[in-house]
Amino acid sequence: MSTVSEPIAGTKVHYLNADYGIKSWLLTTDHKRIALLYLAGITFFFFIGGAFAVLMRLELVTPQGDMMQPETYNKMFTMHGVMMIFFFLIPSIPAVLGNFLVPMMIGARDLAFPKINLLSWYIAMIGGAFTLYAVVAGGVDTGWTFYTPYSSTYSNTHVIATAVGVFISGFSSILTGLNFIVTIHKMRAPGMTWFRLPLFIWAHYATSIIQVLGTPVVAITILLVGLERGFNIGIFDPELGGDPILFQHLFWFYSHPAVYIMILPGMGVISELVTCFARKKIFGYAFVAGSSVAIAVLGFLVWGHHMFVSGQSVYSGMVFSVLSFLVAIPSAIKVFNWTATLYKGSIVYMTPMLYAFGFIGLFTIGGLTGLFLATLAVDVHVHDTYFVVAHFHYIMVGGAIMAYLGGIHYWWPKISGKLYPEGWARLSAGILFIGFNLTFFPQFILGYLGMPRRYHAYPEEFQVLNVMSSAGASILGVGYLIPMIYLVWSMRYGRPSPPNPWGSAGLEWKTPSPPPTFNFDKTPVITEDPYIYSHDEEVEVG
Amino acid sequence: MIGFPLFPEQASTVAGSVDLMYFILTAITVFFSTLIFVLIFYFAVKYRRRRPDEIPPPMHGALRLELAWSILPLFIALSLFAGGTAIYFRNVAIPPGAMEIYVVGKQWMWKLQHPEGPREINELHVPIGQAVKLTMTSEDVIHSFYVPAFRVKMDVIPGRYTSLWFQPTKPGRYHLFCAEYCGTNHSAMKGWVHVMEQVDYNNWLGGGATGESMSQAGERLFNQLGCLTCHRATAPGRGPVLEGLYGSTVHLQSGETVVADEAYIRESILRPQARIVAGYRTQMPTFQGQISEEGLLQLIAYIKSLAPKERIDTAQ
Ligand SMILES: [Cu+2]
Ligand SMILES: [Cu+2]
Numbered sequence: 001m002s003t004v005s006e007p008i009a010g011t012k013v014h015y016l017n018a019d020y021g022i023k024s025w026l027l028t029t030d031h032k033r034i035a036l037l038y039l040a041g042i043t044f045f046f047f048i049g050g051a052f053a054v055l056m057r058l059e060l061v062t063p064q065g066d067m068m069q070p071e072t073y074n075k076m077f078t079m080h081g082v083m084m085i086f087f088f089l090i091p092s093i094p095a096v097l098g099n100f101l102v103p104m105m106i107g108a109r110d111l112a113f114p115k116i117n118l119l120s121w122y123i124a125m126i127g128g129a130f131t132l133y134a135v136v137a138g139g140v141d142t143g144w145t146f147y148t149p150y151s152s153t154y155s156n157t158h159v160i161a162t163a164v165g166v167f168i169s170g171f172s173s174i175l176t177g178l179n180f181i182v183t184i185h186k187m188r189a190p191g192m193t194w195f196r197l198p199l200f201i202w203a204h205y206a207t208s209i210i211q212v213l214g215t216p217v218v219a220i221t222i223l224l225v226g227l228e229r230g231f232n233i234g235i236f237d238p239e240l241g242g243d244p245i246l247f248q249h250l251f252w253f254y255s256h257p258a259v260y261i262m263i264l265p266g267m268g269v270i271s272e273l274v275t276c277f278a279r280k281k282i283f284g285y286a287f288v289a290g291s292s293v294a295i296a297v298l299g300f301l302v303w304g305h306h307m308f309v310s311g312q313s314v315y316s317g318m319v320f321s322v323l324s325f326l327v328a329i330p331s332a333i334k335v336f337n338w339t340a341t342l343y344k345g346s347i348v349y350m351t352p353m354l355y356a357f358g359f360i361g362l363f364t365i366g367g368l369t370g371l372f373l374a375t376l377a378v379d380v381h382v383h384d385t386y387f388v389v390a391h392f393h394y395i396m397v398g399g400a401i402m403a404y405l406g407g408i409h410y411w412w413p414k415i416s417g418k419l420y421p422e423g424w425a426r427l428s429a430g431i432l433f434i435g436f437n438l439t440f441f442p443q444f445i446l447g448y449l450g451m452p453r454r455y456h457a458y459p460e461e462f463q464v465l466n467v468m469s470s471a472g473a474s475i476l477g478v479g480y481l482i483p484m485i486y487l488v489w490s491m492r493y494g495r496p497s498p499p500n501p502w503g504s505a506g507l508e509w510k511t512p513s514p515p516p517t518f519n520f521d522k523t524p525v526i527t528e529d530p531y532i533y534s535h536d537e538e539v540e541v542g
Numbered sequence: 543m544i545g546f547p548l549f550p551e552q553a554s555t556v557a558g559s560v561d562l563m564y565f566i567l568t569a570i571t572v573f574f575s576t577l578i579f580v581l582i583f584y585f586a587v588k589y590r591r592r593r594p595d596e597i598p599p600p601m602h603g604a605l606r607l608e609l610a611w612s613i614l615p616l617f618i619a620l621s622l623f624a625g626g627t628a629i630y631f632r633n634v635a636i637p638p639g640a641m642e643i644y645v646v647g648k649q650w651m652w653k654l655q656h657p658e659g660p661r662e663i664n665e666l667h668v669p670i671g672q673a674v675k676l677t678m679t680s681e682d683v684i685h686s687f688y689v690p691a692f693r694v695k696m697d698v699i700p701g702r703y704t705s706l707w708f709q710p711t712k713p714g715r716y717h718l719f720c721a722e723y724c725g726t727n728h729s730a731m732k733g734w735v736h737v738m739e740q741v742d743y744n745n746w747l748g749g750g751a752t753g754e755s756m757s758q759a760g761e762r763l764f765n766q767l768g769c770l771t772c773h774r775a776t777a778p779g780r781g782p783v784l785e786g787l788y789g790s791t792v793h794l795q796s797g798e799t800v801v802a803d804e805a806y807i808r809e810s811i812l813r814p815q816a817r818i819v820a821g822y823r824t825q826m827p828t829f830q831g832q833i834s835e836e837g838l839l840q841l842i843a844y845i846k847s848l849a850p851k852e853r854i855d856t857a858q
Contacts, residue, residue, distance in 0.1 A: 384695070
């Protein structure tokens with residue numbers, strides 16, 4: 001385990017320079033260093049997943065399948081989905097920002113189980129390695145959804161290696177969730193009551209519950225697919241008396257809540273950004289916090305909306321439809337409260353705030369288009385078309401990734417002790433916003449026109465919209481590369497950051513940047529609510 | 543490039559209602575997104591920070607506002623749910639007397655069969671103005687039968703029958719897609735639905751007929767496979783009488799009852815032990831693996847065609 005060197009008088013010792021050498025990183029139990037390990041790991045997976053997306057969009061420039069074989073294309077979208085969902089989006093905010101910030105925001109020295117935290121990183125990387133092995137060995141073509149009996153019986157690609165990879169990485173997710181839950185329950189600083197917790201913590205708490213309850217289900221499901229493939233036990237294969245639809249139930253029981261694993265932490269980030277750059281207390285704290293929990297609970301009850309045309313009874317379709325509509329309400333409450341927080345604020349357009357604006361706008365569109373899919377009559381038409389692809393990219397890319405990048409920028413001075421170049425950062429936020437909309441907006445229209453997803457070749461009349469989408473994707477690609485470059489650049493050449501460059505009220509900013517190994521020199525005592533920028537009498541609105 | 547459509551053709555009786563719901567949803571989406579965009583933009587400009595040390599007046603949330611923006615969306619959501627569900631229930635209810643067509647999906651083609659006999663691959667000819675019911679199954683993985691111009695889609699699942707219906711309203715040629723990813727040539731698993739005037743359809747039927755209807759083909763199989771040895775037309779042999787079976791209520795040995803639909807008949811042939819008819823023994827051999835999906839559909843078409851003669855009630 002890493003040895004903590006004594007602070008040498010005169011030099012500032014912090015978690016980054018407290019110890020040197022590769023071993024001090026690979027054996028660290030410091031949640032902040034583990035966060036950086038995750039950052040490196042998932043950035044790698046993100047660019048691999050992104051490369052697959054680029055190749056797909058290239059293929060789709062022309063209606064004929066002329067650039068690659070259909071098998072290759074199918075592997076591209078499968079590995080894009082697997083990489084992005086299991087190895088980038090699910091860990092992204094919790095494992096990087098959450099790991100770094102959960103202890104700091106509640107005034108703790110570390111997570112409750114630092115060694116388990118390190119273990120979870122290794123597990124995630126081993127899972128990733130298995131999946132990468134599957135990629136290198138020839139790939140897998142089942143789609144990230146692994147629908148049976150295709151995945152269990154018919155596909156002759158590397159399903160088992162991928163399944164093992166996903167299965168293993170699930171444990172990492174469970175352990176992180178468990179660690180957060182225990183930490184939030186047990187390690188809050190004196191005075192940090194539940195209703196003084198930053199909303200970022202509430203969001204991570206809700207996320208952790210989903211991770212702990214949901215991930216075992218998908219792990220078992222994927223294990224069953226592997227067993228079925230290896231030993232033909234007949235769980236999913238109808239020829240052996242199995243039921244292929246059972247797989248869909250089990251899979252979506254986790255994978256719909258997984259959507260919230262990906263977006264809830266992002267919502268937590270946005271609450272921090274909006275309050276800091278508007279210098280205002282969050283509007284409706286209890287509603288924003290409560291809605292995270294409501295989403296976590298309701299999120300478990302809507303999986304059937306992925307199966308409206310799988311032959312389930314119209315009555316179960318009806319129940320899943322109404323529950324899906326209900327789960328939209330807590331999200332709407334959040335959007336309204338963020339917007340209301342801006343009212344009479346003192347707003348600056350720093351990069352993280354631009355990302356927050358982008359998030360709110362794109363998430364609103366993503367959420368509202370979810371209503372189309374919850375509407376039975378309309379879902380029959382748009383299910384499994386590009387409409388769905390557009391919808392979830394608005395949530396996952398427009399929402400989760402915007403929030404992730406906004407959070408990375410916001411906390412970058414805290415993480416690295418350096419300021420990033422603001423001009424470049426604003427520029428790339430703008431490029432991302434434009435590139436994103438150009439990529440994904442046309443896909444809504446394509447979907448309603450009836451273009452099915454996962455198509456390697458398509459009828460000619462869909463070409464114009466596909467070309468627009470591919471053009472947007474190339475802009476998006478540039479937008480992702482720029483921050484990557486200047487953030488790495490800033491680690492060496494950036495101006496040193498003061499402890500609290502944004503003037504934030506957050507507890508994590510009350511310690512030096514970068515923070516010392518144990519975060520706070522003295523355990524902080526919390527005496528007031530979060531987001532207090534002014535001690536004047538509060539005014540009533542509405 | 544042929545044109546640049548932004549909206550799909552409407553070519554079935556249900557398309558209009560789906561599109562209506564779609565437009566309502568679009569209006570709501572545009573309204574709320576615009577509202578949020580305008581508010582954010584307006585606040586961001588109006589309340590931009592003017593002095594670096596500016597501290598805005600603190601305010602706490604307002605319960606009335608919170609309730610308003612929780613209850614109003616709830617009301618809108620429930621209305622959309624009600625509208626969407628009502629339309630859906632109406633759209634999926636198969637009208638009586640619909641013309642039946644049988645569909646078998648396999649990697650990577652659609653095999654369609656008309657009761658009159660003609661078989662098609664990746665093409666489906668149907669008359670205009672006539673309700674058409676598809677009974678579908680798959681030989682291998684899950685597929686999904688999707689005709690965007692009709693706004694209908696239904697998964698095609700191995701080991702069971704799903705159904706879908708539509709009534710075309712406009713002559714023409716419409717895309718048929720497989721919407722559920724099914725392996726290598728998923729995107730090539732497509733074809734056309736040709737909607738024809740009734741006379742053209744009749745000509746087409748007459749022209750392409752093999753001479754043997756589905757139920758005749760089924761009867762031939764029934765004899766070939768030796769079903770007849772146990773299932774006699776009038777009096778029960780070793781097996782029950784099949785005349786009039788389709789649609790009737792069967793009493794099972796377990797005491798339960800079941801309505802004999804396609805799925806039940808299918809199961810009775812492939813896994814006879816699964817549900818035993820009251821009063822009989824498990825004598826029927828399994829035919830799993832011996833009959834193709836199309837053969838099964840033909841057998842079912844044949845059993846469906848067997849009008850009830852003095853059927854002996856099996857529940858003694
Ligand atoms: Cu879902
Ligand atoms: Cu397919």
